Amino acid sequence: MSVTTAPALSTFDPRELLRAQVKWRWLETVFWLAALLPYLVAPTYLVLASQIAIAALFALSLDLIVGYSGLVSLGHAAFFGFGAYTAGLLAKFGWGEPLTGLLAAGCAALVLGYLTSFIIVRISHFALIMVTLGLCLLLYEIANKAHWLTGGDDGLQGVRMWPLLGEFRFDLYGRTAYGYSLIVLFVSFLILRRLINSPFGLSLRGIRENARRMPAIGSPSSNRIRTIYVISATFAGLAGGLLAQTTEFVALDALSFQRSAEVLVMLVLGGAGRLYGGIVGALIFMVARDQLADMNPQYWYFWLGLLLIVVIIFLPNGILGGCADLLARWRRRA
């Protein structure tokens, strides 16, 4: 630190910083208005659009632990799938009301997240990667073998949803599905945006930078990590519940390792640790998959892998991070 910055530091007020971050930017307004465009421009792609919104919510939930708290999870699909099966089973066995079903999916994932959070805070690094992966595989095996309940490999069939709010039927074209998913995504985003720009959110970033030093300034690391882990699990469960309700089907794939890996890819593609990263990543990932997988699913894996390697090596902060760097460089020059 040079001498000239010292006075600036002494008048530094953390509340000012948070207030500045909470402020809504015009670019964000444009972004969310643009999210309505599919209704006008691409009404045939509404099903895809709703899947993108769901993937974005899932990636957003993962960002809380990966991007903001610095934990790596290779098993986040556990909560996604658990939420999906909860919502799906509720609807299958007679309660097809979407909003309460979604709430139940979130609560189920919350409970699962709470139970596993005790394990998560005890371990780190490689063991953490393995345990998150292991827990997800455990759930996958249970769902696979409990054929009588979940349908196993064939997926959960016979999910029948009631109209949303008693008015809007879930149609084949995804009109209701997209509106529903988008609203849930937007509301979740608002909640999480507020959460991240709070003192609690700041303490998470502190843990990401140095988990040992945070307790010294009065912020118990493991408690904070458990809290954010449970919150993250809840929103992942909501995303899973949304998928089950809008597609009226739950595939075993919802719990698979591939699902966990894909959501990490989306997040890193867009840029972890910045709320919009997961959303942009999900958008690019899902559109690319829709286009490329049509040709051949094997080739899709090739392009996905290549993209991943290129992004990790050349854009360590994801696409949004790369854009931010470019913008900063351009401003400095101007």
Place this chain on the structure above:
Amino acid sequence: MIARHISLLFDGFAYGMLLFVLSVGLSVTLGMMNFVNLAHGTFAMIGGYITVMLMRSAGWPFFATLPVAFVGAAAASMVVERILYRRMYRASDLDQSLLTIGIVFVSIAVAAYVFGTGQQPVQLPDYLRGRIQVGEFSFGVYRMFLVAAALLITAVLVLGLEFTRFGARVRACVDNQRMARGLGLNVDAVFSMTFALGSGLAGLGGALGIEIVGLDPNFAFKYLVYMLIVVAVGGLASIRGAFVTAAMLGVIDIVSKYYVPEIGAFVLYFVMVSFLVWRPAGLFARRA
């Protein structure tokens, strides 16, 4: 009835030995550089495909293909290490995992494109097929060969690490990398070599495993989880740990799938998670 149990235990042990050969290299390299290499299975797959291709197209005998599988996988890993891994040693766990997952994805697609998506069978020589009857016990000849090969490899590894100059360097780098660097050891070169040897062993394991676990483009993913379990539960950079864990894993997997098929792989994952929660650094960790 007891004979049946013994045969089953033996099958499990043989399977465990295969897992050991597949994953011991990963254990040592992970322990040395803390580099999360999820693409280890890719090198095993390369070894497997080399053996299949040499036997089918060039008509080589099975045994002659094994050294080529070893060298081929080692060479491929060296190229990847130079081009991609070297610049990622200081990156976060997340970036390392994702980069290597990217490599796995690419390798799966390439393998499917070149060799097709089906299983690749091999025609073993006659003297490796069939079963040997000892009293009332019966053992598969190939599995006996596998156990013998794995024990030989273990002996070479342990003795090599203990009594050769290169082994001493590897131990120094695992125990304290910065200190070793300070004493003038070329840690990068030692790591490069170790990485190539470990990947070569994986390639050998891939070739040896075709008869037991099959070979298809998804191999790199399917057995990744098993390799990671061996490494994580055994403890990083511990040959003893990898050996014991692999043997245990093989027996648990085979026995639980035989006696309680309705819960399948559940037992395996449950054992892994509980071990890791009990001892996060692994059963035989060299470092706390």
